[in-house]
Amino acid sequence: MNRWGITLPLTGVPMATQRDLVRSLPDLGYTDVWSAETAGSDAFTPLALVAEWAPGLRLGTAIVPIYTRGPGLLAMQAAAIAELAPGRFVFGIGTSTPTIVTQWNSVPFEKPYARARDTIRFLRAALRGDKVTETYETFSVSKFRLERTPTPPPPIVLAALRPGMLHLAAREADGAITNWLAPGDVPKVRSEISAESELIARIFVCPTEDADAARNLGRLLISSYLTVPVYAAFHEWLGRGDALAPMHEAWAAGDRAGANAAIPDEVVDDLIVHGPVEKCRERVAEYVAQGLDTPVMALLPTGDDPAEMVRRLAPS
Structure with missing residues (x-):
């Protein structure tokens, strides 16, 4: 390395x-x-x-x-x-x-x-x-x-x-x-x-064996960052547009909890290193x-x- x-x-x-x-x-x-x-x-x-x-x-x-x-x-x-x-x-x-x-x-x-x-x-x-x-x-x-x-x-x-x-x-x-x-x-x-x-x-x-805790924290961060237009466009370009569409819809409607819940585990696991x-x-x-x-x-x-x-x- x-x-x-x-x-x-x-x-x-x-x-x-x-x-x-x-x-x-x-x-x-x-x-x-x-x-x-x-x-x-x-x-x-x-x-x-x-x-x-x-x-x-x-x-x-x-x-x-x-x-x-x-x-x-x-x-x-x-x-x-x-x-x-x-x-x-x-x-x-x-x-x-x-x-x-x-x-x-x-x-x-x-x-x-x-x-x-x-x-x-x-x-x-x-x-x-x-x-x-x-x-x-x-x-x-x-x-x-x-x-x-x-x-x-x-x-x-x-x-x-x-x-x-x-x-x-x-x-x-x-x-x-x-x-x-x-x-x-x-x-x-x-x-x-x-x-x-x-x-x-x-x-x-996030070095923890509590996967649920890591994913919950990851969802808070992802919804905060990836709803910013430049990051939304970045992940559309990377191919995550469909996976993140429900999050964007809930966020635009003012449903922050719903936006977090709409983020799939696989997206969190892709973007947050945990375990x-x-x-x-x-x-x-x-x-x-x-x-x-x-x-x-x-x-x-x-x-x-x-x-x-x-x-x-x-x-x-």
Whole structure:
């Protein structure tokens, strides 16, 4: 296994108390720590701590929304982490969703494809130290230059689900980040990007032998995420449109309980890795066998000590 990643900070565990776990990750066989950004911690601060606690780990953001910071601030924050972890930081960006961008941050969610393309082009120039004055389709920048240019500049990877964004990731970025897919979906996603592009995926892992509890939690997550239009379209493309149609109908009618109940067990089992720890580890390895470069586990709560679960899920 070339790479084995974990999402930090762990849910419900104060970041400051995770130092000893982070320090142990390289010896356990973990290679990567990736952050996230929704309504919890921001994407950069946890990585600054991890860079200090475990200098051998590769760090990544999955993902930083491209609308909620100005272009210059995006470059500055990426440069700061790249300076803390030279050659070991991957800058993952994406459009995020209208809920996060507009409803929570009061920013118009407009022209996502063009905004992603323009942001990558600006970041490429800014992170290599250029003085940028440019009018892009979706924003303009005048005379911006980083005062602290990272050496080397970090690779940029783009959150992508369907062919349009996947092709953009392959053409303009260094790879693609995806999520909410099964091992059997990886070849279809992989076929849309170049062999040289890194493919990264966040994988939701619930290490418990209580299948009913894991499926109930999985249904709550699936109905929350896959009813978002971009994820609904993603799973239509992957071939789950018919299986998820009853969920969408109940959700549209305002029947949240009915939407959860309408999700078939086989869909939950496809998209949520659950079972004994050994089975979970084997299931994550299936993603890699199907063509994924970097699996990034996101640990779901089971009632057990999450730090101990991270240790037990380690490849070694």
